[in-house]
Amino acid sequence: MNDRPAIAIADDEAITRDLLAQALGDRFDVRTFASGQAVLDHRGAHDVGLLLLDVGMPGLSGYETCRALRARPDQADVPVIFVSVHALTEERLLGYAAGGNDYVTKPFDLDELIAKITVAIETGRRTRQLALDAQRMGEAALVTAEMMGEVGVVLEFQRAITGCRDPEALADAALEALGGFGLDGCMRLRQRGSSCTRAASGAVSALESSLLDHLEARPDARIVTLGTNLGFSYGDVTLLVRSLAWTRSPTAPQTVDAMSRARDNVALIVEGALARLKAMADEDDARHLVVAQRLIAATRAALHDLEEAARVVHGDLDAVFETAREDFEYLFPQLGLTSEQEERLTEIVERQRARGLDVVARGRLAERRLQQLLDQMEPAALSPARA
């Protein structure tokens, strides 16, 4: 394998051409051309590390050849050294204006010429490497900017779902985020036995609905290719992305990279939706808990009121019968009853008092039962079982 740098020599004079070729041939892979046009016509001209170009040639001059070379994207950065019998500064300036990198005059000094060629080749190599690096950095910057934009879509979705209070709003937010990646699809969310299915655009077709069913039946599959679509199955959240076929194409690596990122970002959205769905269930439970605790507290207060009322009724009833007994005792002397009759009346009053107080006491049995129920409800309310 020839590892010498390739250089091209264009000179209409055969002796000069051959002189240069034989003198430089042991250091460089020399290719010679009899005219500027021959250089331009040569298909491999962009492979050479340097072009040694005679200025005064019939047809295209060296300057014209250089300008034509510089206009070609694949040869624009090939270093050019002009060769001329003219040593005037004006001639040299014309050479630089034409795009030349250096200028040597005949007769050449061999060592100087070799040094100039070597430096120009190295400079050209570094220039090409720098251009390549700059191009790669530019591409990397573009990809980074794209990625930042994509991350922005995901972050915006995460921010938006904190305000979602129901599955419908959550599905709409997820599908809107899909739109941020230029994608659309349909999503199904399940919560407490019920489900909602939403589409980014249009209605969910029967086929898409069946595909969502299929995805739901495979909750561990996570990501599934379904024809030209891509399915995501994350338990209570299933998503069908339209036209995101997961096919690797070695001829379009950038497309593959973009698709790979799209898949990862959509997965983030699905995971975010799943987390928010669970959080919504927790928030729902928390709301129910608060309501239950408030009801228990209100019931306890009412029970307390009932107990107070029962105590008052008990006291009042006892007082009524006590008054009745005293009234009877006051009237006994005036009624002329026998002692036996007075005792019978007094017994009647006392018996009725006892019955009345017993009725009140039985009513308080219900209160105590209610108290027991409240005592049982309160721990359950503090740690509710999910429906």
Place this chain on the structure above:
Amino acid sequence: MNRPPSVNEGARAPGAPDAAATAQALAAWPAIDATWCMRWFRGDAIRYLGFLIRLRAMLEALLPELHQAGQAGERATLQRLAHEIQGAAANLGAVHVAAAAATLNAGPLDSLDATTLESRVAALSEAIDAFGRGLAAVEAGQPPAAG
């Protein structure tokens, strides 16, 4: 695309001087800068001689055109020929020929009077002739005459 030349066959033809004698003869020839030019051939006098023979053939081929253009006063043709001769001769160390060609090639020839032009053409022609004579002497293994 042309390939780099092979070793010049003329320089190695039977009867040609040997390398040491050729190098000595070239070094003694005042019309060429052999010391400087031999570096181009990494000291290979035979190879250098081969190129000088090619130069002579080239000059002899151009000489009739040079005479004709000189007689007709075709200044553009003269300048083109002088340019071509100057470049080839200078690179091979033929300093007298190169200098005469450079004189003819210097500046716009349109401003030169016919006499000056003729004298420059004659000087170049004489330098070419002298080069041919000197080279013939080197090929014969004899020291070339001065000039």
